[in-house]
C-alpha cells in the first residue's frame with residue numbers, strides 16, 4: 001500500500017513524490033497522512049510561526065492614478081515600496097477580475113488531474129511540472145507542486161502549454177507584462193536613468209507564468225510551502241488566492257499607521273480581493289545598485305485548505321548584461337555589484353536550494 005511504502009523509507013517517498021511526478025498532492029491523497037513525513041520537516045529556524053507574525057495592512061496602490069492628476073503621488077508610492085519592502089500590491093492594474101478568477105480555477109483544475117495527465121501535459125516544449133524548488137539539493141522538501149510555462153511566442157504558448165490553462169495564462173501574462181513595463185519605466189526614471197522602450201523590453205524580455213499549488217498540510221508549523229528566497233528577475237506579478245500565507249522579511253524597521261515591525265521580522269502580505277502583488281527581483285536590485293530591494297519572501301502552507309498562486313516572472317533576456325546603472329554608480333561613488341550576463345545569474349540561481357538572498361552573492365562585490 002502506498003502509505004506504508006511511502007512512510008517506510010525516505011527514498012521511496014522521494015521517488016513517489018519527485019521522480020514519479022505524484023507531487024505533494026499525490027502524497028496527501030494516496031498516503032492519507034496525518035503528519036508531514038520527516039523529509040518535509042524544516043530545521044527550527046526555517047519554520048514559519050504563524051501566531052506571532054504581524055500583517056502589513058498597507059493600502060494597495062491605485063495604478064489608474066498614474067494617468068491622472070495624482071501621477072506623482074502614485075510614482076512616489078511605487079518607488080517608496082521598492083526602496084523599503086520590495087513588495088507592494090496594486091489595483092486597477094489592467095487585468096480583468098474575471099480573468100483572475102479564471103486563473104485560480106484553472107490552477108485548481110490543472111492540479112486535480114491525475115499525475116499521468118499532469119506529467120503528459122508538462123512533457124512539452126517550454127513547460128515544466130514539478131514539486132518543491134530544487135529537490136535534489138534540498139535537505140527538506142517544500143510543500144508545493146507547480147507547473148511552469150515559459151513564453152517564447154503566442155504560437156508556441158498555444159501549441160505547447162497545457163490546454164486547460166493556456167488561454168487564461170497567456171492573456172494574464174500579456175496584460176501583467178504591460179503593467180510591469182510601465183512600472184519598470186517609472187522605477188528607472190526615478191533613479192535618473194535614461195531608458196527607452198527597447199531597454200525596458202530587454203529587462204522584461206524573458207517571461208514565465210507559473211501555477212503553484214500548496215496542498216492542505218497537517219503540520220504547517222513544521223514545513224514551508226516555499227522557503228526563504230528572492231526572485232531572480234526584474235519584477236514578479238503575483239496573483240494569490242484568499243487563503244493567505246505569503247510573508248516578506250523586513251530589511252529595516254517600519255513604523256506607520258499600517259504596521260509597526262522591526263528589521264528582521266516577517267510580515268504577511270494579506271490577500272486583497274482583486275489586487276495583484278508586485279515584488280522587486282534581484283536584477284532590479286543589482287541595476288539600482290541596491291536602492292531597490294528584492295524582497296526576501298516565503299510561503300506557509302495551510303492546514304485545512306489547498307492554496308494556489310499564479311506568478312508571472314518578468315526577467316531580463318538571458319543574453320542581457322545586468323549591472324548597476326552608471327547614473328546611480330556616479331551618485332553612489334561605487335558599484336556594489338559587478339556586471340553579469342543574466343543567463344549566468346539564472347544558472348547559478350537554479351543550481352542552489354533556496355537560501356534567502358544568497359543568490360545576490362553571485363553578483364555582489366564584497367569590499
Ligand SMILES: O=C(O)CCC(=O)C(=O)O
Nearest residue numbers: 212226240246299309311
Ligand atoms: O505563492 C506565493 O505566494 C509566492 C510564490 C513564490 O514566491 C514564487 O513562486 O517565487
Ligand SMILES: [Fe+2]
Nearest residue numbers: 229230231297
Ligand atoms: Fe518568489
